[in-house]
Amino acid sequence: MSTSGNLLFLIALLPFIGALVPGLMIRAGRNATATFTAVPTALALILLLTMAPAVLNGETIQAEIEWLPQLGLSVSFFLDGLGLLFACMILGVGLLITLYARFYLSGEDPVGQFYTYLLLFQGAMLGIVISDNILLLLVFWELTSLSSFLLIGYWKHLPEGRQGARMALAVTGAGGLAMIGGMLILGNIAGSFNLTDILQAGDAIRASEWYLPALILILLGAFTKSAQFPFHFWLPHAMAAPTPVSAYLHSATMVKAGVFLMARMWPVLSGTDAWFYIVATTGLVTMVLGALIALFKDDLKALLAFSTVSHLGLLTMLLGFGTEAAAIAAVFHIINHLTFKAALFMTAGIIDHETHTRDIKRLGGLRHVMPLTFLIGTVAALSMAGIPLFNGFLSKEMMLEEASHTYWAGSAYAVPVLATIGALLSVAYSFRFIGHVFLGPVRDDYPAKPHDPPFGLWAAPALLVILVVLIGVMPFLADGIVAAAASAVTGAELDPHLKIWHGVTPALFMSIIAVVGGAALLALHAPLDRAWIKARRPEAKAIFDGLVASIVGLAQRFTAGSHNGAISRYLAIFTVTSVVLGAIAFMGGGLSAPTRDMLPIPAVIAVGWIMLIVATISVVTMHHHRFRALVLIGIIGLTISAGFVYMSAPDLALTQISVETVTIMLLLLALHFLPKETPRESPMGLKIRDGLIAVAAGAGVGGLSFAFMQRDIPTISDFHIANSYEGGGGTNVVNVILVDFRGYDTYGEIIVLGIAGLLIYALMHALLEGPAARRLRNRDYAQDRSRDRHPLMMVVVTRVLMPIALLVGIYIFLRGHNQPGGGFVAGLVVAIALLMQYMASGFAWTQDRQRIEYHTLIGFGVIIAGLTGVGAWVFGAPFLTSSYTYVNLPPIEEFELATAMLFDLGVFLTVLGAVMLMLYSLSRIARYAGSTVNVTPMDYDPGSRVDDGSEST
Amino acid sequence: MSFIAELLIAISLVVSGIFGFVGSYGLVKLTDSLQRLHAPTKATTLGVGGVLIASMIFFYAETGYLSIHELLISVFLLLTAPITANFIAKTYIARNLKKTDLPDSQSTCGWSIYDDPPESRPGN
Amino acid sequence: MLTRLIPHPLLSLTLVFVWLGLVNTFTLGNLLLGGFLAIVIPMLTAPYWPNRPKIGKPLKGLEYVLIVLWDIVVANVQVAAIILFKRQKNIRSQWVVMPLELHSAEAITVLAGTITMTPGTVSATLAADGGSILVHCLHTDDTDAVRDEIKTRYERRLKEIFE
Amino acid sequence: MIEAAILFAAGCYGLALLLDLWRIALGPNAADRILALDTMVINVIALLVLYGVWRGTAIYFEAAMLVAMVGFVSTVAYCRFLLRGDIIE
Amino acid sequence: MEFLVASAVGTMTAGGVYLLLRLRTFPVILGLALLSYAVNVFLFSSGRLAIDMSPILSKYGEASYTDPLPQALVLTAIVISFGMTAVLVMISLGAFLEADSDKIDIDETDANEDVAK
Amino acid sequence: MSHWIILPVVLPAMLAPIIGFVMRYDIVLARVTSTVGTVLLLAISLGLVMMAADGTTHIYRLGDWPAPFGIVLVLDRLSALMVLLTSALALMVLLHAMASGWDNRGRHFHALFQFQLMGICGAFLTGDVFNLFVFFEILLIASYGLMIHSGGRDRMRAGLQYVVMNLAGSTLFLFALGTLYASTGTLNIADLAAKIPLIPAEEAGLVRVAAMLLMIVFAVKAALFPVQFWLPATYSNAPAPVAALFAIMTKVGAYAILRVHTVVFGPGVAGTDGMIDAWLFPAAIVTIALGAFGVLGAKRLMPLISFSVVGSMGTLLVAVAVFSPVATTAALYYMVHSTFAAACLFLIADLVVSRRDGDALTAAHPTVQNGLFAAIFFAAAIAMAGMPPLSGFLGKLLVLDALREPGLMGWAWTAILAGSLLTIVGFARAGSTLFWKSTAIPVLAPEETADDADGSDDTPPPNRATPAEVAPVMLTLAALVGLAVFAGPVASYLEQTSTQLFDRAGYISAVLAPGEET
Numbered sequence A: 001m002s003t004s005g006n007l008l009f010l011i012a013l014l015p016f017i018g019a020l021v022p023g024l025m026i027r028a029g030r031n032a033t034a035t036f037t038a039v040p041t042a043l044a045l046i047l048l049l050t051m052a053p054a055v056l057n058g059e060t061i062q063a064e065i066e067w068l069p070q071l072g073l074s075v076s077f078f079l080d081g082l083g084l085l086f087a088c089m090i091l092g093v094g095l096l097i098t099l100y101a102r103f104y105l106s107g108e109d110p111v112g113q114f115y116t117y118l119l120l121f122q123g124a125m126l127g128i129v130i131s132d133n134i135l136l137l138l139v140f141w142e143l144t145s146l147s148s149f150l151l152i153g154y155w156k157h158l159p160e161g162r163q164g165a166r167m168a169l170a171v172t173g174a175g176g177l178a179m180i181g182g183m184l185i186l187g188n189i190a191g192s193f194n195l196t197d198i199l200q201a202g203d204a205i206r207a208s209e210w211y212l213p214a215l216i217l218i219l220l221g222a223f224t225k226s227a228q229f230p231f232h233f234w235l236p237h238a239m240a241a242p243t244p245v246s247a248y249l250h251s252a253t254m255v256k257a258g259v260f261l262m263a264r265m266w267p268v269l270s271g272t273d274a275w276f277y278i279v280a281t282t283g284l285v286t287m288v289l290g291a292l293i294a295l296f297k298d299d300l301k302a303l304l305a306f307s308t309v310s311h312l313g314l315l316t317m318l319l320g321f322g323t324e325a326a327a328i329a330a331v332f333h334i335i336n337h338l339t340f341k342a343a344l345f346m347t348a349g350i351i352d353h354e355t356h357t358r359d360i361k362r363l364g365g366l367r368h369v370m371p372l373t374f375l376i377g378t379v380a381a382l383s384m385a386g387i388p389l390f391n392g393f394l395s396k397e398m399m400l401e402e403a404s405h406t407y408w409a410g411s412a413y414a415v416p417v418l419a420t421i422g423a424l425l426s427v428a429y430s431f432r433f434i435g436h437v438f439l440g441p442v443r444d445d446y447p448a449k450p451h452d453p454p455f456g457l458w459a460a461p462a463l464l465v466i467l468v469v470l471i472g473v474m475p476f477l478a479d480g481i482v483a484a485a486a487s488a489v490t491g492a493e494l495d496p497h498l499k500i501w502h503g504v505t506p507a508l509f510m511s512i513i514a515v516v517g518g519a520a521l522l523a524l525h526a527p528l529d530r531a532w533i534k535a536r537r538p539e540a541k542a543i544f545d546g547l548v549a550s551i552v553g554l555a556q557r558f559t560a561g562s563h564n565g566a567i568s569r570y571l572a573i574f575t576v577t578s579v580v581l582g583a584i585a586f587m588g589g590g591l592s593a594p595t596r597d598m599l600p601i602p603a604v605i606a607v608g609w610i611m612l613i614v615a616t617i618s619v620v621t622m623h624h625h626r627f628r629a630l631v632l633i634g635i636i637g638l639t640i641s642a643g644f645v646y647m648s649a650p651d652l653a654l655t656q657i658s659v660e661t662v663t664i665m666l667l668l669l670a671l672h673f674l675p676k677e678t679p680r681e682s683p684m685g686l687k688i689r690d691g692l693i694a695v696a697a698g699a700g701v702g703g704l705s706f707a708f709m710q711r712d713i714p715t716i717s718d719f720h721i722a723n724s725y726e727g728g729g730g731t732n733v734v735n736v737i738l739v740d741f742r743g744y745d746t747y748g749e750i751i752v753l754g755i756a757g758l759l760i761y762a763l764m765h766a767l768l769e770g771p772a773a774r775r776l777r778n779r780d781y782a783q784d785r786s787r788d789r790h791p792l793m794m795v796v797v798t799r800v801l802m803p804i805a806l807l808v809g810i811y812i813f814l815r816g817h818n819q820p821g822g823g824f825v826a827g828l829v830v831a832i833a834l835l836m837q838y839m840a841s842g843f844a845w846t847q848d849r850q851r852i853e854y855h856t857l858i859g860f861g862v863i864i865a866g867l868t869g870v871g872a873w874v875f876g877a878p879f880l881t882s883s884y885t886y887v888n889l890p891p892i893e894e895f896e897l898a899t900a901m902l903f904d905l906g907v908f909l910t911v912l913g914a915v916m917l918m919l920y921s922l923s924r925i926a927r928y929a930g931s932t933v934n935v936t937p938m939d940y941d942p943g944s945r946v947d948d949g950s951e952s953t
Numbered sequence B: 001m002s003f004i005a006e007l008l009i010a011i012s013l014v015v016s017g018i019f020g021f022v023g024s025y026g027l028v029k030l031t032d033s034l035q036r037l038h039a040p041t042k043a044t045t046l047g048v049g050g051v052l053i054a055s056m057i058f059f060y061a062e063t064g065y066l067s068i069h070e071l072l073i074s075v076f077l078l079l080t081a082p083i084t085a086n087f088i089a090k091t092y093i094a095r096n097l098k099k100t101d102l103p104d105s106q107s108t109c110g111w112s113i114y115d116d117p118p119e120s121r122p123g124n
Numbered sequence C: 001m002l003t004r005l006i007p008h009p010l011l012s013l014t015l016v017f018v019w020l021g022l023v024n025t026f027t028l029g030n031l032l033l034g035g036f037l038a039i040v041i042p043m044l045t046a047p048y049w050p051n052r053p054k055i056g057k058p059l060k061g062l063e064y065v066l067i068v069l070w071d072i073v074v075a076n077v078q079v080a081a082i083i084l085f086k087r088q089k090n091i092r093s094q095w096v097v098m099p100l101e102l103h104s105a106e107a108i109t110v111l112a113g114t115i116t117m118t119p120g121t122v123s124a125t126l127a128a129d130g131g132s133i134l135v136h137c138l139h140t141d142d143t144d145a146v147r148d149e150i151k152t153r154y155e156r157r158l159k160e161i162f163e
Numbered sequence D: 001m002i003e004a005a006i007l008f009a010a011g012c013y014g015l016a017l018l019l020d021l022w023r024i025a026l027g028p029n030a031a032d033r034i035l036a037l038d039t040m041v042i043n044v045i046a047l048l049v050l051y052g053v054w055r056g057t058a059i060y061f062e063a064a065m066l067v068a069m070v071g072f073v074s075t076v077a078y079c080r081f082l083l084r085g086d087i088i089e
Numbered sequence E: 001m002e003f004l005v006a007s008a009v010g011t012m013t014a015g016g017v018y019l020l021l022r023l024r025t026f027p028v029i030l031g032l033a034l035l036s037y038a039v040n041v042f043l044f045s046s047g048r049l050a051i052d053m054s055p056i057l058s059k060y061g062e063a064s065y066t067d068p069l070p071q072a073l074v075l076t077a078i079v080i081s082f083g084m085t086a087v088l089v090m091i092s093l094g095a096f097l098e099a100d101s102d103k104i105d106i107d108e109t110d111a112n113e114d115v116a117k
Numbered sequence F: 001m002s003h004w005i006i007l008p009v010v011l012p013a014m015l016a017p018i019i020g021f022v023m024r025y026d027i028v029l030a031r032v033t034s035t036v037g038t039v040l041l042l043a044i045s046l047g048l049v050m051m052a053a054d055g056t057t058h059i060y061r062l063g064d065w066p067a068p069f070g071i072v073l074v075l076d077r078l079s080a081l082m083v084l085l086t087s088a089l090a091l092m093v094l095l096h097a098m099a100s101g102w103d104n105r106g107r108h109f110h111a112l113f114q115f116q117l118m119g120i121c122g123a124f125l126t127g128d129v130f131n132l133f134v135f136f137e138i139l140l141i142a143s144y145g146l147m148i149h150s151g152g153r154d155r156m157r158a159g160l161q162y163v164v165m166n167l168a169g170s171t172l173f174l175f176a177l178g179t180l181y182a183s184t185g186t187l188n189i190a191d192l193a194a195k196i197p198l199i200p201a202e203e204a205g206l207v208r209v210a211a212m213l214l215m216i217v218f219a220v221k222a223a224l225f226p227v228q229f230w231l232p233a234t235y236s237n238a239p240a241p242v243a244a245l246f247a248i249m250t251k252v253g254a255y256a257i258l259r260v261h262t263v264v265f266g267p268g269v270a271g272t273d274g275m276i277d278a279w280l281f282p283a284a285i286v287t288i289a290l291g292a293f294g295v296l297g298a299k300r301l302m303p304l305i306s307f308s309v310v311g312s313m314g315t316l317l318v319a320v321a322v323f324s325p326v327a328t329t330a331a332l333y334y335m336v337h338s339t340f341a342a343a344c345l346f347l348i349a350d351l352v353v354s355r356r357d358g359d360a361l362t363a364a365h366p367t368v369q370n371g372l373f374a375a376i377f378f379a380a381a382i383a384m385a386g387m388p389p390l391s392g393f394l395g396k397l398l399v400l401d402a403l404r405e406p407g408l409m410g411w412a413w414t415a416i417l418a419g420s421l422l423t424i425v426g427f428a429r430a431g432s433t434l435f436w437k438s439t440a441i442p443v444l445a446p447e448e449t450a451d452d453a454d455g456s457d458d459t460p461p462p463n464r465a466t467p468a469e470v471a472p473v474m475l476t477l478a479a480l481v482g483l484a485v486f487a488g489p490v491a492s493y494l495e496q497t498s499t500q501l502f503d504r505a506g507y508i509s510a511v512l513a514p515g516e517e518t
């Protein structure tokens, strides 16, 4: 039976809304903050209680909004008995903690932050217990890890806080991640991530082959969160948090999330051997171990922390038994443990607050100075010990009863004996808490003068111990909620009748043994404690820290070693990867039969081949002499250009040779600043390795091209040849492709050049404004230079050559559409012409006469090309649609005008501007390096000797 | 194509080839760098000239139009070859010879490789 | 005004011819375009050629060109012979210092170029003040003869043309 | 006849290129290498024109002209680098 | 002929890769230059080889043409690699001037020494 | 004829030269223009997303040439999404760059920035593989400029390495394209998709090589093992807003793999079937591990974030490697998420690092707004590490859920979950050192700093972050929150997106359809 209750959304949301409150209210003071922080919690609790009757009647309340339906993740909540129990605990204790913390925290602590984190945590925790979608549950689950990280690290200046927070996050985070896996598997088996659906699919899940992985992964989440052995070690270190946090998270709520989850999943996951042996055994071991360690802890909070570990083990064990009675006991003990343990933590906090110490060995006799605290603490501790008339007794009795008839691997005694030992130890440390803190004589060496705290501090624990006693005396008060919760856990209608006296049962004997034995053990505490301190035992924190440190160290070494800045190695890996994967890919396929005959090899071409090969090998072998390598590169460029001519690619030849020249200029300009020799520093092994890689890459690439050159295939370029003249208005198909069919590529390409110009210019400025400039200034580049900078002959010849070269540039530009040439080559030719002038008469002299800035050229070029493209829009055509017409202007013969030429003009300007801006930038750097500025076009004009009045300036 | 044209073309080509070869042969044969300078700068200009003349005759004979753009290459080479040679010579001298290895300039200043120009102008 | 429009008439004329050579077909349109470019380009490049060299006798210039062309042919044959047939040890290379009477930068350039193009000589460098040329002679026994021949055959003519 | 002459000339230039290559590879000094590269450029120009004659087409002419132009510029640049360090002062 | 082209591409690639793996910036630049020659010819060869079939449409009669598309692609590639080379040269110069070292690998200890200097 | 499709390319391409060449002396003018341009780009891309939302594949034929002969732009849901992602990120980054003054610490920032946007948008929109190369180059060269913006020794050296690595990558790209053209005779993606399946498997050697080499090329951009080495040094030395913008650059690689290796060499193509997945998947797994180890082992903040980017790329590519619509949906969601998460981290890192003496992960005087920065860092780290409630968690769940195939699940889940754990621990260590441990050191008042005789007077006293500086970080965070809150609608768009991506026939017929524009 379920009813819809959209109030659930509000309840879930209220803590998160509340988390915003402290940030605003903190300006109004601590009291106001605490008060207003309590409001949303109280409101949520009241809303929850309005639903309680229905839930106690066996109804479930549901509400759902879709979130990520593709994943099956929805914001869906449901409230059943178990959820109600936990929600009440979370909100109720939350209220008490809010009150307690107001008085606990000092004036220097950022209270606003505290309440924000606290409410975030509360919201997350509340979310876990009312989620009806296991993915949503995961969200809240991880949120509790995160918010508890913030709370544990609240005193961020303390190293223990930071370390404790990180440890808790690492352990519970790891568990949470495992649980993600488990939940996803679970959802996949059930076909839904909705809890209500999954809870119906228990049989299918247990039958699935994925059951065990899912179980283990989910339990990892639960065990880490609930501090089960061997993940128990983070909890004591989380005690670095302020005590309200310990009381709330580490006794009442968060650590119970794991228990909650096991309870929640009980109908689905329990009932198998795997469940029993994993869960019950872990619980049992944890219970005994936690209790044992607790006995020897001197820090009050540590004692309580390990006691919590032990009790969580107890709960886990009960759930692991997998019986309905055990489930009832577990639910009941959850309530009881909450009441006494929260009260105890608060008591510890009060003692710490009043005496300024939590060290049991420095305490004792507080009964006399802090009677009220003594009363509260003693009642709670007796309940923890399982002394009758207190609620702890009841549930422990039920636990022992269940343990007494549980077989473990065929043994009837293992579980009862160990459970009794656990109970015995529990009695011992509980009595120690009472005896060593409150009893005995009053000491005169407390770090502070203790007395009972103000009402605000003792009110909350007092309320809790009242519950301890009430339930202890009148357990039937809890009947309703325990019944509802236990029914929800088991999925069966349970109607437990909680009572004080169960008659003479094995449990009673075990209980008596525990109490007597515990008291005896405490009597022997002093010698045992000495032995304990002497004993060597594994220190969980040290192991964890060592583990983390070694993983971090490994990660550091690995990262530093692998990403060590050795780009040459990265490139080697890249090349090897390409070659190997390429080869593997090839071998997975195959080749069709060759379809082309090979072309003959004329002698001159063979010579060209020899030149290319010799030059390439020489570049490699002589690369240490950088200048020589540049000369050799010149051969390669020349040969390839000639080869392009031979192989029907005149446009390529033109472009290749002019680009190569400009590139060599750039390299020469740069080499001026760089060392002229490359040191011989590669060890032979490296050379051989690189040589092998290089040969492999070369063979691969060569083989690839040899393979496809022997095979013909139809290509799309038949279209280009067919449409070049009719559609593009040009007979040079390559040019028409460049400015028309694929003009968009060309547009991109000139933008690359424009960016290159910009980049180089920007870089030049960065260099001239940075420390590099100092280095430049201090460097002497003037050694053993020839004294003639601007030789007369060069200057004179350039004066004739430059106009001719410009003319050639214009010619090449104009004919490009129909014959080899075009904007790009023309731009380079003009750049080379200007370059000639710069080389002849020097940078400064030439630059002074330069009327158009290169920046502007690039800008115009890119914009003209772009506008030509956009211009087509006016005619309703797409970007870069060209059109052309033949103009007949008598007496001139017909000529063609094409928008593509305008585009090509953009190319021309950009290329020219970019090349010149690059040269300009390099020259500026050189000038910065100390070259003086020439004011005349040539070193010395002999004509000036005779006619000084010449117009040469 | 007339036999005369063919013959002229063939002769030009053969002459060109011979000079082209001799230029590079000199480059290899001569042992002194300055001597080598003489070989290619002379021979190759005529070598290229020969091919260019052949080309001109060829296209004239083929199409009946006088193709003059071959002349441009010749003009270009004639203009640039001296500069090239001059620069290479200076490069050799500057890097391999000392001032004293050269004869005196018999002028007011020494050779421009080693000496600064006279301070004849303000700001120079 | 005309000087501004056509700063270097000879250059402009050259450019028209070069344009026609480039397009390689003589049409009215090409001539007009060539003429236009021959005016525009020198105007644009005028700042880089600030002075205007005087050419006194253009016809002498033509004569000079023809002489040099002939000498180039001869030079090629002579040098080819030396390269092909002379033993290395018999080649006597010498430096020749050529004091100059020319003052125009253009004239000096043409002379230096001519030296490089003609029999067995390469002009290696100028004096820093342009007062003499250092000539490398591939093979000669008489440096004075070489100097005198250059003086009479080329420098004298250039002096007439340029000054 | 023309075919044979072309073949002969091409052979000459082919050999010339190899000799140039020899000089570039051996040096011994930088001036020799630059000179040899410059010669190579000129030989290639001749070969390009020769190829145009052989195929009877003028579309390779621009390549030859451009090679002449850039060959000059790069030779000067190489020399200027050795002479002055900075090719554009 | 195809073999010559393929082997030339292979040789230039091998040379380029070898230089690319050197430890100073200048050889690396040379290596990338060689590689860009290699890749240009490679890309060109994807249109297969043809002699005297330039894709310049003849006004007279039928003629066959080589595949023009790879040529256009190579042109684009040449231009782009030119821009890239210029940038590379400039940045390597910048790195050299800033760090006073033309090593291309960044070694932590090396870097610290430089700072100490 | 709708010209909207090309606007994301043309708009920045026209603005950039105006900013770079006309307004280059006026930073204010450049800022205004750049901002207006980016806002417009965002508006345009929103329009494109709406255009594409109905599932039509819009084609824009450049130069009015039909595919496959001319170049076409293809607007489908995926490209629209990527353009939107780019422009949204760009706006946030731009605001940060201006508020922090980064744009004025060198020349031409805004021009390069707009060119960068042009390159990225162009790469997302193109339907032609060679054009993809061209736009890769545009975005790369612009990124080189942005990477070394404002110069400095370490940045320059790292920038040099970045350039060299990418030039090597570009070379390989061309080798791959040459092989592809040689074996298919076409460059249009749709045409390739139509032709390659016709090649019988036993003759597919060349095409397979092309496919493999292309994957390596894209892998370099996407920082996939073993070609990811370049990324940490590059990102950690780039100016912070640039590093934030680079968050989209790795996605370009992932996008290209999705586009090319789904549409062209996709599942079911005889010649290349199963070849790419076989390599991509394990490589992605290793990438996750490398990223996680790097986060844990980083000694400085910027490398830490950079390694988290590597890890996130691994997670993304693991999902891509499955090449199924469901996994692609997850991958796309994760892609959007990780872009904003990385950007957010880099921006917050900038706020913090600029107020400290370097980015070393050591305790130093806390910054003035320690709490605020700690909170933002915490939120961003949560997102990046894939913790709830931000989009990272949902993205991770989607990816995990999509990788349910038994053969993949073990490796993928282990890697992703263990990677998350290491990342969480790494971020927790870093954050607690930077923000918590620092509080143990008393804040120095400005005058104390000035009196400090140690000579550390060159560090100016930390100044408060202006709202304008914090706003962009908050915007990225808001994006992450929005992505989480509206995960349902977003995922349903992405679901349709991947369905469309896997509809190869639809793509081919839309692109190669003669005549009418759709």
Ligand code: NA
Pocket (backbone or CB within 6 Å): A651, A732, A734, A735, A738, A816, A820, A821, A822, A823
């Ligand atoms: Na062209």
Ligand code: NA
Pocket (backbone or CB within 6 Å): B040, B041, B042, B081, B082, B085, C116, C117
């Ligand atoms: Na000569």
